[in-house]
Amino acid sequence: MPFIHMNHTSNHKLLQIRNLKKYYPVTAGLFSRHIGDIKAVDGVTFDINEKEIIGLVGESGCGKSTLGKTIPRLEEPTSGEILYKGTDVNKLDKKGLRELRKEIQIIFQDPDASLDPRMAVGDSICEPLIIHNIGDEKKRMERVTELMEQVGMEAEQANLYPHEFSGGQKQRIGIGRALAMNPKLIIADEPVSALDVSIQAQILNLMMDIQERFGLAYLLVAHDLSVIKHMAHRVAIMYLGKIVELANKKELFENPLHPYTEALLSAIPSFKPKDKDRILLRGDVPSPLNPPPGCHFHPRCHRVLPICSQEEPELTEISEGHFVACHLYR
Amino acid sequence: MDNEILKVKNLKTYFFTRHGIVKAVDGVDFDLRHGECLCLVGESGCGKTVTALSILRLFDSPPGKIVDGQISYDGLNLTTCSSEQLRQIRGKDIAIVFQEAQSALNPVLTIGDQIIEQIKLHLPVDYARARDRAKTLLGEMGIPSAESVMSYYPHQLSGGMKQRVLIAMGLSCDPQILIADEPTTAVDVTIKAQILDIFLELKTSRQMSIIFITHDLAVVAEIGDRAVVMYGGKDVETAPVSEIIGNPKHPYTSGLIECLPDISKSTGKLASIPGTTPNPIKIPPGCAFHPRCPKAMEICSQQEPPETTISKEHKVNCHLYT
Numbered sequence: 202m203p204f205i206h207m208n209h210t211s212n213h214k215l216l217q218i219r220n221l222k223k224y225y226p227v228t229a230g231l232f233s234r235h236i237g238d239i240k241a242v243d244g245v246t247f248d249i250n251e252k253e254i255i256g257l258v259g260e261s262g263c264g265k266s267t268l269g270k271t272i273p274r275l276e277e278p279t280s281g282e283i284l285y286k287g288t289d290v291n292k293l294d295k296k297g298l299r300e301l302r303k304e305i306q307i308i309f310q311d312p313d314a315s316l317d318p319r320m321a322v323g324d325s326i327c328e329p330l331i332i333h334n335i336g337d338e339k340k341r342m343e344r345v346t347e348l349m350e351q352v353g354m355e356a357e358q359a360n361l362y363p364h365e366f367s368g369g370q371k372q373r374i375g376i377g378r379a380l381a382m383n384p385k386l387i388i389a390d391e392p393v394s395a396l397d398v399s400i401q402a403q404i405l406n407l408m409m410d411i412q413e414r415f416g417l418a419y420l421l422v423a424h425d426l427s428v429i430k431h432m433a434h435r436v437a438i439m440y441l442g443k444i445v446e447l448a449n450k451k452e453l454f455e456n457p458l459h460p461y462t463e464a465l466l467s468a469i470p471s472f473k474p475k476d477k478d479r480i481l482l483r484g485d486v487p488s489p490l491n492p493p494p495g496c497h498f499h500p501r502c503h504r505v506l507p508i509c510s511q512e513e514p515e516l517t518e519i520s521e522g523h524f525v526a527c528h529l530y531r
Numbered sequence: 532m533d534n535e536i537l538k539v540k541n542l543k544t545y546f547f548t549r550h551g552i553v554k555a556v557d558g559v560d561f562d563l564r565h566g567e568c569l570c571l572v573g574e575s576g577c578g579k580t581v582t583a584l585s586i587l588r589l590f591d592s593p594p595g596k597i598v599d600g601q602i603s604y605d606g607l608n609l610t611t612c613s614s615e616q617l618r619q620i621r622g623k624d625i626a627i628v629f630q631e632a633q634s635a636l637n638p639v640l641t642i643g644d645q646i647i648e649q650i651k652l653h654l655p656v657d658y659a660r661a662r663d664r665a666k667t668l669l670g671e672m673g674i675p676s677a678e679s680v681m682s683y684y685p686h687q688l689s690g691g692m693k694q695r696v697l698i699a700m701g702l703s704c705d706p707q708i709l710i711a712d713e714p715t716t717a718v719d720v721t722i723k724a725q726i727l728d729i730f731l732e733l734k735t736s737r738q739m740s741i742i743f744i745t746h747d748l749a750v751v752a753e754i755g756d757r758a759v760v761m762y763g764g765k766d767v768e769t770a771p772v773s774e775i776i777g778n779p780k781h782p783y784t785s786g787l788i789e790c791l792p793d794i795s796k797s798t799g800k801l802a803s804i805p806g807t808t809p810n811p812i813k814i815p816p817g818c819a820f821h822p823r824c825p826k827a828m829e830i831c832s833q834q835e836p837p838e839t840t841i842s843k844e845h846k847v848n849c850h851l852y853t
Contacts, residue, residue, distance in 0.1 A: 260719035261690075367807040397574040398746060402790035402803035409800070424720060431792035431801065468724035470749035472776050472788075481728060482721045484675070485689045 214284075215386055215418050216249040216272065221281035223264070223271050227490060239489050241267040243442035244281070246516065249386065254412060254419040256433030256450070258426060258465070260486050264442040265422045269388045272420070273305045274298060285386075303333055306379035310391035312371035316363040322374045323349070323359025329381045348377040353407060369400035376407065380415070388420045393428060405431060426469055430454055435522075438462050441489055441497040444516060448523040458525040460504045496528065504529060536740050537563040537586070537625075537708060542600035542610075544578075544585045547593060551812045555581040557764035558600075560838075563708065566738035568730070570751045570772070572787075573761035574808050579744045582761070583710050586742075587621050588614075604708075623653040626701035630713040632693030636685040642669075643681030646700050653704040668699040672729060691722035698729060709733070710742045715750060723750075730754055748787055752776050757844070760784050763809050763819030770845040780847040782824045818850065826851060 222245075224238035241264040249255050259265045270276045272283060274290060283290040285301060293301060309315040316325050323345045330341045346356040352373040363371055372392060379387055392408065393401040405428065412419060423429050429436055429450075436453045438446040438461065446459040457463050464480045482501045487493055493500050499509035508528050516526040544556040556578040563569050571579040584590045586602055586609060602609040604625070609617065621627075629635040637645055646665040650656065656664070662681075669677035672695040685693060694714055701709055711730070715723040731754055733739045745751060751758050755772040760781065768781040779785040789802035806823040809815055815822050821831035830850050839852040 260721060369807055397808060398748075398787060399574060399790055399804035400807065402792075402801040403805075405792070406801055406803055426720070427792040465720060468720045470723075470727070470747065470753045472749060472752045479724060479728075481724055485691055485722065486719070 213251040214248050215251045215253075215286065217282070217284040218248070218272070219246050219282040219284070221245045221268070221271060221283060222279045223267050223276055224279045237490055240264075240442045240492065241489060242271060242278075245439075245442075245444055247437055247444060247447060249418050249420060251385070252412075252416045252418055253435065254421055254433045256429035256436040257420060257422045257439060258424065258429055258436060259439035260424060262441075262486055262489060263439045264489070265439050266390050268439070269307065269390050269420060269422050272388060273302050273307065275307070299333070303329075303382040304385045306382060306384040306387050308372075308375050308379050308387060308389040308392050311395050312368060312375050313363070313395075315375055316371060318363050321360050321362055322366070325363075326359070326374065326378045326381055329378065333382060335382075344381065348380055351380065351411070352377040353403075367400075368396050369403055372396060372404050373407065376404075376411070380411065383415070384417065386418045386420065388422070390422045391424070392421075394423065394425065401428075408432070426465060438465065441487065441492050443497065443526065444524075445498065445527070446525045447516070448525075452520075452523050456523075458519060458523070458530060459498075459527050460502045460529070461498050464503070496526075534565045535562040536565050536604070537742075538601070538603045539582070539586070540601045540603075542582065542585060542602065543598045544581050544590070544595060545598050546590075546595045553811045554764050554814060555595075555811055556585060557814070559759075559761070559764070559766050561759045561766060561769060563740055563742060565740055566734070567756040568734050568741040568743055568754055570755035570758040571742060571744045571761060572746065572748060572751055572758050572775075574746055576808050576811055577761040578764040578811070579761050580712055583627065583712055583742060583744055585610075586710065587625060587627060588617055589621075589627070619653075622649055622706070623704045624706055625708045625710065626704070626706040627710040628694075628697045628701045628712065628714050630716055632690060632697050632717070633685070635697055636693060638685050641682050641684055642688070642696050646696075646703050649700060650703050665699070665703065668702055669696065672696075672699045673725065674699075691718050691725065694718060694722075694726055695729070698726075702733075706739075708740045708742065710744070712744045713746070714743075715745070715747070727754055748776070748791060760787070763814045764811060765819065765848065767820065767849070768845075768847045770841075770847075774842075774845050778845075780841055780845070780852060781820075781849050782826050782851075783820045786823075786825075818848075 221242055223242040224240050226235055227237045227239060228234060229236045245268060257265050267276060271278050278291060290301060326345050326348055327341050330336060330344060345359055349356050349359055354373055393404050396404060411417065421432055433450050435449045437444050440461050446462045457466055464482045467480045480503055484501050495510040495512055496514050499505050506528050514526045514528045516524050518524050519530050539559060539561050542556055542559045546553040546555055559582050571582060573579045585597055597610045600610060643665055647661045650661040650664055666677045666681060669680055674680050674692060674695055715726050718726060734741060743755060751772055757771050758775045759766045760768040762783050768784050775784060779788060786804040790804060792801055804823050809819055817832040817834055818836050821827045828850060836848045836850045837853060838846050838848050840846055
């Protein structure tokens with residue numbers, strides 16, 4: 202695996218992921234015989250720099266959410282390295298992990314499911330402060346007020362319960378809670394896909410503001426390429442557990458190399474009439490339990506070569522900072 | 532113009548609940564012409580789905596009730612005709628494709644049986660003919676190995692496949708009108724492109740009249756001929772799609788367009804519409820959009836805006852143009 206170096210605004214690597222794998226064993230029969238693995242994340246390597254927004258794109262089942270959960274070890278990785286500021290996350294003990302999770306926070310897709318319905322939202326925001334034993338009660342209340350205001354809510358609303366808010370407001374609260382610990386990295390798993398269009402824009406703007414204001418790095422997981430294009434500095438495209446293309450945003454959108462990226466870009470409905478014909482992919486995403494041999498994408502690929510079904514292409518740097526895993530570019 | 536196949540006039544569908552009257556649809560007017568794809572656009576709670584359900588009276592009653600208005604189809608008023616008459620129309624003349632393919636299919640019947648059941652109910656054919664027809668339809672929807680899919684149960688199919696099965700089922704009795712409720716929302720981008728392609732094909736090859744419900748204006752731009760933008764249970768703007776996208780009149784329509792992160796351009800900050808969609812129990816008085824409208828005037832909170840004609844095909848309900 203080539204060593205991937207990046208050249209965004211800052212060269213301070215916040216997170217380095219090396220050949221990360223997460224397999225879920227599949228068992229059958231009376232004695233739970235091990236019959237295979239669901240390779241949700243299958244050898245992923247990339248870095249996140251400080252203050253950088255990385256967009257992670259892929260269709261359902263490609264492993265993008267699993268990858269997001271594996272980074273703060275909400276899911277234990279099967280193998281591979283996750284280095285946060287140079288420290289191996291896999292080797293952290295309970296205490297170290299707790300410290301790590303102060304710095305890495307997650308915003309989930311469904312704000313309804315991520316807030317406790319029986320807890321006033323202010324208490325939800327306050328909870329990480331209590332868990333990490335920060336400040337006294339008065340300080341914490343001040344912090345909650347401050348956070349509510351930072352995400353565009355009114356301080357008095359802290360006493361209300363989740364059902365009294367709309368989806369967009371609940372997502373704001375989720376963001377407020379993620380900010381409570383002054384994290385360095387926020388993993389945002391489809392933060393706007395459950396929201397109405399007019400509300401999506403509000404939340405995306407809020408996330409941009411916060412990123413600039415607090416100098417955060419985001420791993421933004423989304424299936425909507427227009428959201429990614431709006432937000433991200435660099436973009437990684439995932440297909441069946443692997444990164445198939447990684448480049449900075451401009452390069453990826455103007456010069457997509459992998460046929461899957463091409464198809465994804467052309468599949469986006471747009472106001473402008475297309476100058477090129479849309480590339481329609483055949484079939485569905487195959488099951489990660491039994492992925493096709495060689496390049497996982499070859500049965501759906503419109504530029505397939507004979508070698509594609511036999512040999513798996515490696516992620517290779519084609520031009521500076523532009524990585525692609527495809528036999529077309531060997 | 533006399534090629535209207537379906538006319539909806541001042542439709543009002545209310546739900547009488549414990550918490551109050553939900554005016555889900557509160558005075559919607561539009562007509563569907565032969566062979567066109569009419570899009571109903573709006574955000575959640577704007578009444579677009581209930582409008583579609585009202586056409587076939589497919590909501591629970593009580594609490595739901597069509598309290599006013601007319602839906603004329605083929606000389607019949609669908610709001611007042613008997614349920615027997617309506618049953619003849621459902622699935623045969625007007626078919627509907629739902630958003631959640633998972634819950635629209637019966638999990639304990641095979642795909643084949645579910646389609647055959649509908650064909651045999653409406654058409655005078657025997658089992659073998661119905662089966663052939665079902666298989667052909669699945670094939671036309673781009674389902675590989677249609678023969679084996681016929682004996683599958685819904686859980687054996689992916690989301691995109693299920694959506695295709697539903698479309699095949701909707702087409703099984705050669706309906707005049709196909710209503711599609713967000714058929715592309717629950718599927719992935721590449722599958723979405725495939726499904727949109729099927730609808731484009733239906734329009735060109737079968738001259739199908741389609742009511743397409745979506746919240747996604749980019750989808751509207753791809754497949755719609757005309758669009759009705761809905762807000763707070765009312766239609767606020769009706770125009771050909773090119774007009775809606777290129778020359779929107781209602782501040783809500785232009786807001787919706789501006790707040791989309793468009794792939795073809797890259798801007799710093801997204802325009803957004805402040806506030807949230809109204810609670811259908813407490814729709815604001817006057818123009819329902821006025822609390823969020825950047826161009827709101829005094830009159831907007833007092834009086835409901837009448838329909839104003841911008842051009843022959845372009846109608847808008849907004850005080851700015853009265």
